[in-house]
Amino acid sequence: MIGVFISGCSDADRIISLQRVSTKINLQDKLAEPFGIAVKGDEIYFSDGNSGNIHRLSPATGLTVYAGGFDTPSGIAFDKNGGLLVADSGSNTVKRIDRSGVVTIVAGIAGSRGNADGEAATATFNAPIGVAVSDDGRIFVADTYNDRIRMIENGVVKTLAGSVKGFADGLAGSAMFDTPLGIAVWQDSKLLVADSGNRRLRVVELDGRVTTLAGDGSYGLRDGTLGAASFVQPTAVALDLSGSIFITDGNAIRAIGLRPFAVVETISGGSRGFRNSVPSAALFNRPSGIAIGSQGQLYITDSDNALVREIGGIKDDFQETTSGTEEPPRFTSSEFRAIASGRWPYEPQDRPREIAGTLGEIRGKIVDASSEVWFHNGLDIPGAYGETVRFIRNEKVLHPAAVENFETSRELLRMPTIGYIHIRLGREASGTPFDDERFLFETVGTRIIDIRIPRGTKFAAGDAIGTLNAMNHVHLIAGRSGAEMNAIDALTLPGITDTIAPIIEDVKLYDENWDELETKSADGRIIINGKTRVVVRAFDRKDGNPERRRLAPYKLSFMIFRPGEETDRPGEWNISFERMPAHDAVKFTYAVGSRSGATGETIFNFIASNIVNGEGHREAFIDPSTLENGGYTLRAFAADFFGNIASKDIRIEVNK
Numbered sequence: 001m002i003g004v005f006i007s008g009c010s011d012a013d014r015i016i017s018l019q020r021v022s023t024k025i026n027l028q029d030k031l032a033e034p035f036g037i038a039v040k041g042d043e044i045y046f047s048d049g050n051s052g053n054i055h056r057l058s059p060a061t062g063l064t065v066y067a068g069g070f071d072t073p074s075g076i077a078f079d080k081n082g083g084l085l086v087a088d089s090g091s092n093t094v095k096r097i098d099r100s101g102v103v104t105i106v107a108g109i110a111g112s113r114g115n116a117d118g119e120a121a122t123a124t125f126n127a128p129i130g131v132a133v134s135d136d137g138r139i140f141v142a143d144t145y146n147d148r149i150r151m152i153e154n155g156v157v158k159t160l161a162g163s164v165k166g167f168a169d170g171l172a173g174s175a176m177f178d179t180p181l182g183i184a185v186w187q188d189s190k191l192l193v194a195d196s197g198n199r200r201l202r203v204v205e206l207d208g209r210v211t212t213l214a215g216d217g218s219y220g221l222r223d224g225t226l227g228a229a230s231f232v233q234p235t236a237v238a239l240d241l242s243g244s245i246f247i248t249d250g251n252a253i254r255a256i257g258l259r260p261f262a263v264v265e266t267i268s269g270g271s272r273g274f275r276n277s278v279p280s281a282a283l284f285n286r287p288s289g290i291a292i293g294s295q296g297q298l299y300i301t302d303s304d305n306a307l308v309r310e311i312g313g314i315k316d317d318f319q320e321t322t323s324g325t326e327e328p329p330r331f332t333s334s335e336f337r338a339i340a341s342g343r344w345p346y347e348p349q350d351r352p353r354e355i356a357g358t359l360g361e362i363r364g365k366i367v368d369a370s371s372e373v374w375f376h377n378g379l380d381i382p383g384a385y386g387e388t389v390r391f392i393r394n395e396k397v398l399h400p401a402a403v404e405n406f407e408t409s410r411e412l413l414r415m416p417t418i419g420y421i422h423i424r425l426g427r428e429a430s431g432t433p434f435d436d437e438r439f440l441f442e443t444v445g446t447r448i449i450d451i452r453i454p455r456g457t458k459f460a461a462g463d464a465i466g467t468l469n470a471m472n473h474v475h476l477i478a479g480r481s482g483a484e485m486n487a488i489d490a491l492t493l494p495g496i497t498d499t500i501a502p503i504i505e506d507v508k509l510y511d512e513n514w515d516e517l518e519t520k521s522a523d524g525r526i527i528i529n530g531k532t533r534v535v536v537r538a539f540d541r542k543d544g545n546p547e548r549r550r551l552a553p554y555k556l557s558f559m560i561f562r563p564g565e566e567t568d569r570p571g572e573w574n575i576s577f578e579r580m581p582a583h584d585a586v587k588f589t590y591a592v593g594s595r596s597g598a599t600g601e602t603i604f605n606f607i608a609s610n611i612v613n614g615e616g617h618r619e620a621f622i623d624p625s626t627l628e629n630g631g632y633t634l635r636a637f638a639a640d641f642f643g644n645i646a647s648k649d650i651r652i653e654v655n656k
Helices: 010-016 333-339 585-590
Strands: 023-025 035-038 043-048 051-056 062-067 073-078 085-087 093-096 103-107 130-133 139-145 148-153 156-161 178-187 188-194 200-205 209-214 234-239 247-250 254-255 265-268 287-293 296-301 306-312 362-365 379-382 388-390 412-414 418-421 423-425 440-444 445-452 464-468 473-478 503-510 526-529 531-539 557-559 606-607 611-613 616-618 630-639 643-652
Touching: 010 616, 023 043, 023 051, 023 139, 035 296, 035 306, 043 073, 043 287, 051 073, 051 445, 073 178, 085 130, 085 139, 093 418, 103 139, 139 178, 139 188, 148 178, 156 254, 178 247, 188 247, 200 234, 247 287, 254 287, 412 423, 503 630, 503 643, 531 557, 585 606, 585 616
Parallel strands: 035 073, 035 287, 073 130, 130 178, 178 234, 234 287, 526 643
Antiparallel strands: 023 306, 035 043, 043 051, 051 062, 073 085, 085 093, 093 103, 130 139, 139 148, 148 156, 178 188, 188 200, 200 209, 234 247, 247 254, 254 265, 287 296, 296 306, 379 473, 388 464, 412 418, 418 473, 423 464, 440 445, 503 531, 531 606, 557 630, 611 616, 630 643
16 A cells, blocks of 8 residues: 555535536437546547547537547547547557647557557557646556556657556566556656556556555445455546545546545445436446546546536536436437347357347346345347357447456456357357457466457457357347347347247236235125235247247236226236336336246246336336226236237226
8 A cells, every 4th residue: 555645625625516416418329438538628528439539518619529530539638738638449549639630649550459668659559548648748558458557758658567467566567457447647746547457546656666545456335444445447537636536436436535534435326327416326327537627526428328427516607508318318229220230149140049038037036025136138049058159230349348257157248239148258169269369368378367358349240259158048138238128129130030929827916015815706806905916927938939938028017997898908018128127126027936047947927017117117006996896807918029919817896
């Protein structure tokens, strides 16, 4: 731990300036990825990793494209002459936009990956993400996938610190980083580095000495003293005029220096999502950049929400012309399908595959209120062990740590709009790596111990992504992180058909306290005299699937009617899996006894009286006070995506 005094302003001062999280800029571009951000006077600049543009928000001109033609731009920073430095990850270069808008390469060779020091024109980088500039003009670069901190001075590139991926404090080449991202000049002669893979905030001095400022290396949002606090994935770092440090970390905003003693504290966010509110209640979705405004506001690029957010109490006079709707831009299924023609993640394309799991299915087993269960968020497409898996559309990597869970059954790659899980990435079934330099392997001797795919790496539909691991299926996620859609709807899979209606096995009624209603009238009707829940046990099947394969229906609901008022479909669907519901909606969707997983029986007990969809969820009941006494038919419905509908009737009597 480095011995430093962190000065900060008083709590009262920060409370005044950090009053609320609001949407500052909404590009309304459903593929946008705001990443790096910088402030100059009353203007805000930010990079868009997807479009390759640098945007400017100015009181005079509103929101405009300041410069374009970049290849996955990431961190940005101003020099003292008003030039904007850009870490252009996809081209492996550092570029500069001068005040007239002309773009030049400061260092690196476009399209050439390496780690060579020397003259700026011949030096090489590996998808640099962070950039900072000191008052004397020196440029500092987080050379992310070389795990080094580099300096550009007088046209020469020099490695200040770092060597191979790992963790070690020390001097110059003896120090180690793991995927360093954001970087900022601190106390004039030091650098702060968001060392994402090591989950620490590191300090680099100009002589190359590296120390750890905060974080114990464990995973989590644990606040506390510098040495005891933990981080999730620190991405960006910024400092205000008082010396307080702000860090984007996972889906949270953290701070050091807001109190008289040095602690790490979470000031906003934590869980993934979107909510404008007071900082403690706001939600973010992969915040990637952070900058300080002229009046102490925090500006944050909320990458997977495709927004620029503001934490502050100051509303400037041009906000209304730029923010538009406050909701993140979301794809409709038809828009998502239009991005690219559909294809299977295997060859040949003319061979339809089974579907083994769909979005919204329960995973785990509900025994009681304490049971740990979750929603399945994708489409499971079975294949043979070791079968080659292929990309289903053209995309480039944007998340700096897009690969997760190496050498586990859940090894995955998250692209901007598609996720691929249960894949041995970049490797044959034998473990032999593909001859493809886009996959960066870390080895000990001949053994592969990790894999990264740099930000800005491009893949085309049909390119090999890897091979199936022992799960023997691809878990395919459709939609941006946090806005997943049902892949059956969002993707057009060649030759897929379904002519089989869902099957409703049973319909049961329960009172408000979850006691089953069994009292029956003289003619066998179930008597309802209070708030009543409807639980429908149902499953779906698909053409070509074996009989044992049970899938969740696409929609469920019920209707109550008198004789002569019959209907073959409900007016509204209470449960819908068009989009991914919130994770805490799972127990609003499934009743006790529901279960599904890799082994054992599949049981879906849907609480069809509740309202659950991608927009929200709530508890709901049959309210007999809205019905006249007498006999009725309750008809439960279950539908699949292809329009097949099943129904099942039970007779009820309202007796208030």
